[in-house]
Amino acid sequence: MAQNEFSEPHRVVYYETDDTGHLTLAMLINLFVLVSEDQNAALKLTTDYIHSLGVGWVVTQYHLQVDRFPEIGDQVTLKTRATAFNKYFAYREYWLLDTEGKQLAYGEGIWVTMSYATRKIATIPAAIMVPYGTEPVKRLPRLLRPEKVDETATSVAKPYTVRYFDIDENGHVNNAHYFDWMLDTLPAEWLRQHQAVDVRIRFENEVKYGHQVTSEVAHSNAATTQHTVKIGATTAVLATIDWQPRR
Amino acid sequence: MAQNEFSEPHRVVYYETDDTGHLTLAMLINLFVLVSEDQNAALKLTTDYIHSLGVGWVVTQYHLQVDRFPEIGDQVTLKTRATAFNKYFAYREYWLLDTEGKQLAYGEGIWVTMSYATRKIATIPAAIMVPYGTEPVKRLPRLLRPEKVDETATSVAKPYTVRYFDIDENGHVNNAHYFDWMLDTLPAEWLRQHQAVDVRIRFENEVKYGHQVTSEVAHSNAATTQHTVKIGATTAVLATIDWQPRR
Incomplete structure (x- = not known):
């Protein structure tokens, strides 16, 4: 696995599912955030350390593509990659895989660091990117955005x-x-x-x-x-x- | 471990905690139900099998005693025991233990089986109690009840x-x-x-x-x-x- 990748196993349990027994969309986001936090912890980029630099990670955008939501009791693999970053934005990818490695869901996210002092976007501190071994880039991938709301629809x-x-x-x-x-x-x-x-x-x-x-x-x-x-x-x-x- | 006991490890993750980083009370209940469902599954008492008998388990009462709520990242052990039952009621105990086996929380629950046809309490089918190896009893332990509401309090x-x-x-x-x-x-x-x-x-x-x-x-x-x-x-x-x- 590349240095900027991280994966871990997870078992889908009943309180992560809806009344049809499938993982909920909310919980899919939770699992993607979980694997990225566990990657951070493995690189000693704990929440406390990041906070000590006066900033916190905040997500601005996600694009998720779901083939199939796993069900209660299913064993899955959570995987993430800190793929690219520039001065203000970090681009991260996520995968939910079944036990054979087949993709169940794929996600992309754009994250920024928010300053606790100003509650505004801050330059991403170098110290929290270096451990991933990801090189800074000029242009990040652009995520598909939500559509403009159709004002004529009920x-x-x-x-x-x-x-x-x-x-x-x-x-x-x-x-x-x-x-x-x-x-x-x-x-x-x-x-x-x-x-x-x-x-x-x-x-x-x-x-x-x-x-x-x-x-x-x-x-x-x-x-x-x-x-x-x-x-x-x-x-x-x-x-x-x-x-x-x-x- | 006695035949009617079951335990499993669990890691407390961020979406199971509140903004102080401690496991929530709601999630403590979820974990207790999880370990009892896993015990049932290990004994082939799956939800589908129980439903095939025309009933479902419903909890009527809990009494929980909490020493300390674990925090994000803590490894814990979930443990349960199908302790006693009679014609209509089953008494179950739960433990949340730290990695050294020290008790963090203890719970007791009274469960009944509800008939899907009548939505009323039904005799507990013998088939779903036998696998625990628990002997039926005449009198079950009584749980402490909630107090009568103080109508004078704001x-x-x-x-x-x-x-x-x-x-x-x-x-x-x-x-x-x-x-x-x-x-x-x-x-x-x-x-x-x-x-x-x-x-x-x-x-x-x-x-x-x-x-x-x-x-x-x-x-x-x-x-x-x-x-x-x-x-x-x-x-x-x-x-x-x-x-x-x-x-």
Whole structure:
């Protein structure tokens, strides 16, 4: 395995799945973040060390492609690679593989370091990139973005209040929880019969404890949903999800 | 290990913890249920097999005692024992141990089998008890119950709508989610500074997808909170939690 790659085994357990027994989209994100945190820990890039430099990693965008969501009891491999970075952005890839190494899901993410002092994007400290052995590049791969929301499509909106257990050590909402809000706007029976196959998501503004958010969904066509999570008039998250019937 | 006991290792990961990095109470319940499901699977008492007998296991009561909640990255042992049962009730014990075998938490639960046809309590089928090698008893241990709610104490209530991702394969709310609703009524800063040390909880009525629930909390004294989750006027869950300052 290349120096900038890391993988580990995982068993899918019942509290990581929905009522059909399949891993949830929120949990897929959690597992991708887990394997990258474990890579960081293996390179001694612990959260505490990164915080001691006055910054924290924040994701700005993901693009996920899912072949099949594993089910309760399935053994899987989580894999990640710190592929490329420049002054402000780091491009990371993720894989979810079955026990034969066949790809179940693939993800790409763009991460930045946020300064704790200014709550703004900071230059990525060299000390937290060197251990990966990844060379800096001028141009990073561009991720597919969410579509522009189709204002003519019928939409459904639901309100949510951010709970204490939604927030993480950075003091803002754990990204996986956005998926609970986004997908909960879709009918349960429809969710049981469909699976996400392609997800483009962009995080535009932080959501914090106690915030009231509105999760809005529009079906731009039978196979695609467009999602917006807003705090008042401010867009926190934009996402486009392509679906197909569950096999 | 006795035939009716089962244990397995577990690593506490970030999405099982709160913003202080400690395992949440909801996740403690999930881990206890996980080890008992793994014991069942090892004895070929799979969920599918149990369902084929027309019943499903439903918990009616827990009593939990917590010495210390483990933190992100901690290796722990989950242990359970199918200790005793009679015609209608099964008494199960749970342990969370550190790597040296020292107890971090202990739990007791009373389970019943619910008939899928009538949604009522059914005689426990012998076929699902025999494999544990546990002898039937006349009288089961009685669990400490939640206190009667102090009607004179000031209370706070918050509304919650059951989400698709709150429900499990039985079609009702995963028990762990009640803890999110119950504890979210307490201020974040108070939750950061305190840990639950003793939890008595009783599940009285099923909560289903789309239900509106009200989670109400009263501080009967500085160290004790009383919780009620209601669907309209119907009590779904009653709980009493004793707290102490986090060390």
